[in-house]
Amino acid sequence: MHRKVRTPTIILGTTGFCSGVESAISKVENLTKAYKNVYTLDAILHNEAEMGRLRSLGVKEVKEDDSNEIIVLPAHGATESEINALQKRFKKIVDVTCPFVLRTENLIKMLKENGYKIVIVGEKHHRETRVLSSIAEDKLLLVVSNTSELETLENEVFPKVALVSQSTISKDLVMKVSEFFLRHSFEFRFFDTICPETVKRQNEANDIAKRVDCVIVVGGKNSSNTRRLVEIASSVNKNTYFVEDAFELNFNELSKCASIGILSGTSTPPYIIKEIIDKLNHLPLI
Numbered sequence: 247m248h249r250k251v252r253t254p255t256i257i258l259g260t261t262g263f264c265s266g267v268e269s270a271i272s273k274v275e276n277l278t279k280a281y282k283n284v285y286t287l288d289a290i291l292h293n294e295a296e297m298g299r300l301r302s303l304g305v306k307e308v309k310e311d312d313s314n315e316i317i318v319l320p321a322h323g324a325t326e327s328e329i330n331a332l333q334k335r336f337k338k339i340v341d342v343t344c345p346f347v348l349r350t351e352n353l354i355k356m357l358k359e360n361g362y363k364i365v366i367v368g369e370k371h372h373r374e375t376r377v378l379s380s381i382a383e384d385k386l387l388l389v390v391s392n393t394s395e396l397e398t399l400e401n402e403v404f405p406k407v408a409l410v411s412q413s414t415i416s417k418d419l420v421m422k423v424s425e426f427f428l429r430h431s432f433e434f435r436f437f438d439t440i441c442p443e444t445v446k447r448q449n450e451a452n453d454i455a456k457r458v459d460c461v462i463v464v465g466g467k468n469s470s471n472t473r474r475l476v477e478i479a480s481s482v483n484k485n486t487y488f489v490e491d492a493f494e495l496n497f498n499e500l501s502k503c504a505s506i507g508i509l510s511g512t513s514t515p516p517y518i519i520k521e522i523i524d525k526l527n528h529l530p531l532i
């Protein structure tokens with residue numbers, strides 16, 4: 247007798263690449279048609295499967311002593327000293343910095359000229375935060391990754407402070423740090439530099455996670471914006487699973503869920519989402 251299979255209801259958030267990553271990939275792919283090897287400063291995106299595909303086209307992450315025809319700077323920017331060093335080793339440098347990040351870089355330059363001390367809310371090791379800090383130079387007041395770092399400043403009042411943030415940081419953290427400097431400066435300027443595409447995904451994470459039995463967040467384990475989605479989803483739904491691809495799905499747990507939300511980081515290729523949906527559509531419920 248043929249057993250009837252009841253598959254889970256899937257609620258899909260915004261998935262696939264953000265505009266910045268999509269544009270960077272397309273520029274790099276075009277360059278591989280003209281150059282045997284295209285070097286990149288750091289990985290062009292945080293997804294192993296997609297990086298593997300790009301490597302097969304001749305894309306290589308640059309190592310210390312590499313030199314060649316062409317190198318591509320990442321979507322989240324490069325410091326001036328990195329660019330100067332690369333100019334000595336590569337004939338051509340292609341900059342694919344995302345327009346949202348460029349806007350923050352330009353804001354910092356303008357704020358420096360206008361005498362502001364700059365606070366950057368971001369993860370200290372993250373490329374974008376490092377690049378923004380290097381542009382702020384001696385005008386950098388501090389980089390804040392956690393509100394506990396503000397405790398030592400409780401008795402300080404600063405004359406002119408401006409706040410920007412890493413594009414993929416949590417809006418909640420940015421608002422808390424802004425409130426602090428609103429109370430601890432004579433003049434305070436706030437610029438919302440969180441990328442609207444990541445805000446949309448963060449809002450969806452909160453909304454979808456509340457409505458489903460379990461949530462799958464798909465993305466690279468080293469992707470900052472994906473980790474943020476995991477934090478948000480798991481804060482409202484304890485059945486949140488963080489996977490890089492369909493092979494990491496936990497079918498035992500997922501088969502207990504009648505409704506499943508799918509979210510993805512901005513470096514996750516659409517074909518991985520499709521593979522996951524295909525697998526879930528053949529998942530019998532317990």
Ligand code: SF4
Binds near residue numbers: 264265267346413512
């Ligand atoms: S997450 Fe936003 S800021 Fe970062 S590359 Fe994508 S579109 Fe640009």
